[in-house]
Amino acid sequence: xxxxPLSHVLIFACLLFVIGFVGVVVRKNTLFMxxxxxxxxxxxxxxxxxxxxxWQQADGQIMFILILTLAAAEVAVGLAxxxxxxxxxxxxxxxxxxxxKE
Amino acid sequence: MQxxxxxxxxxxxxxxxxxxxxxxxxxxxxxxxALLYLVVSLLAVAVCFYLLGAPFAAGLEVIVYAGAILxxxxxxxxxxxxxxxxxxxxxKAGQVRYWLMPSLLALVLFIEMIYVITLEESKLSATATTIxxxxxxxxxxxxxxxxxxxxxFLLLAGLVAGYHFAKSFAGGGx
Numbered sequence: 481x482x483x484x485p486l487s488h489v490l491i492f493a494c495l496l497f498v499i500g501f502v503g504v505v506v507r508k509n510t511l512f513m514x515x516x517x518x519x520x521x522x523x524x525x526x527x528x529x530x531x532x533x534x535w536q537q538a539d540g541q542i543m544f545i546l547i548l549t550l551a552a553a554e555v556a557v558g559l560a561x562x563x564x565x566x567x568x569x570x571x572x573x574x575x576x577x578x579x580x581k582e
Numbered sequence: 583m584q585x586x587x588x589x590x591x592x593x594x595x596x597x598x599x600x601x602x603x604x605x606x607x608x609x610x611x612x613x614x615x616a617l618l619y620l621v622v623s624l625l626a627v628a629v630c631f632y633l634l635g636a637p638f639a640a641g642l643e644v645i646v647y648a649g650a651i652l653x654x655x656x657x658x659x660x661x662x663x664x665x666x667x668x669x670x671x672x673x674k675a676g677q678v679r680y681w682l683m684p685s686l687l688a689l690v691l692f693i694e695m696i697y698v699i700t701l702e703e704s705k706l707s708a709t710a711t712t713i714x715x716x717x718x719x720x721x722x723x724x725x726x727x728x729x730x731x732x733x734x735f736l737l738l739a740g741l742v743a744g745y746h747f748a749k750s751f752a753g754g755g756x
Contacts, residue, residue, distance in 0.1 A: 481709055481710040481711075482707040482708065482709055482710075483589050483590050483593055483633060483634070483707070483708050483709065483710055484590050484593050484594070484707065484708050485704075485707045485708070486704065486706040486707060486708060487699045487700055487704070488594075489634070490699050491696055491700075492597045492600075492601070492630075494692060494695050494696065494699075495601055496600065496601065496604055496627075498688060498689075498692045499601065499604045499605055499608060500604065500608075502608060502685055502688065503607065503608035505684050505685060505688075506608065506685070507608070509613075511613060511655075511658070511659070511662075512607075512608075512613075512616065514655075515616060515617070515620050515655070516607070516608060518620065518624075518647075519604050519607065519620070519623065522623075522624065522627055522647070525627075525643075526630065526631075529630075529636050529639055530634055530708055532636070532713065533634045533635050533636065533708045533709065533711070533713070534706050534707065534708055534709075536709075536711060536713065537713075538713050538717045538718045539721065540636070541636050541639045541713060541718045542718060542721055542722055542726050542729075544636075544639050545639075545718075545722070545733075546729060546733055548642055548643075548646050548647070549733040549736060549737055550733075550736065551647070551651060552646065552650065552651060552737065552740065553736050553739065553740030554740070555651050555654055555655070556654065556740040556741065556743070556744040557740055557743045557744055557747070559654055559655070559657075559658040559744070560743065560744040560745075560746075561747055562658060562662075563658065563661055563662075563747070563748050564747055564748070566661075566662050572662070
C-alpha cells in the first residue's frame with residue numbers, strides 16, 4: 481500500500497531544510513538561529529525516515545534517534561552560551577560577537 | 583482504496599502545515615509566537631513520521647523535540663526576560679546585499695536538487711508498512727551499540743558544557 485512517492489518526501493525534506501537555512505542566514509537574533517537549526521536537523525530526520533520506510537530498514541529510525549541526541553546536546557550548549565551572551569551584552573544580536581576583528 | 587487516498591492526503595496536509603509553520607518561524611517577530619509555530623511544525627512532522635510507518639520516531643519527536651527541547655527554549659526565554667521584542671529580521675535597506683547572494687546561491691542548489699530528484703521517474707514509493715519499535719531496539723543494541731555509547735558521551739558532554747556555561751549565572755564567578 482503506497483502512500484507517497486519517495487521524491488515527494490525528499491522534496492518536503494529539502495523545502496524544510498532550505499527554510500531553516502534561509503532563517504539561519506537572514507535572522508540576526510541568535511535564539512532564532514538556534515530554532516532554524518532545529519528546523520534543519522528536523523528536515524534531515526524526515527529524509528532519513530522516508531528512506532528507511534522505502535527500503536523497509538530500521539536504520540533510518542536509528543539515524544533519526546542519533547540526530548535527536550545531537551539536537552538535544554546542541555540546544556543545551558547553545559542556550560547556555562546564549563545565557564552568557566545575554567549577561568555580557570544584554571543583547572542577542574549575533575553582530576555583537578564580531579569584536580574579534582576590531 | 584478510500585483509505586489509501588486519505589492517507590496520502592493526510593501526508594500532504596501535514597507536510598503543508600509543517601512548511602507553513604516553519605516559514606512563520608523564520609518570518610515571525612515575536613519570540614514566543616515563533617516558538618509556538620515551531621511546536622506546530624514539529625508536531626506536523628511527527629504526523630508525517632507516523633504516516634510513514636515510524637510510530638516510534640513519531641513518539642520520540644513529540645516527547646523529545648516538542649516536549650523537552652522546546653521547554654528548554656521556553657526556560658531560556660524566561661531567563662532572558664525579553665522585555666522588548668528585540669527580534670529584528672535582517673532585511674534592512676542597506677543590509678540586503680549581505681544575505682541576498684547566499685540565499686540566491688542556496689536557491690540555485692535547491693532547484694538543482696529538486697530537478698535531480700524528479701528527473702528519473704523512479705518507482706520507489708513510501709508504503710504504509712510499519713517498522714516496529716522492537717526491530718529498531720534490536721538493531722540499536724546490536725550493530726549500533728558503539729553509536730549509542732558515543733551518543734551517551736555526547737549527551738554527557740552537553741550536560742557538562744551547559745552546566746559550566748550557565749553556572750556563573752548564580753555563582754557569580756566569571
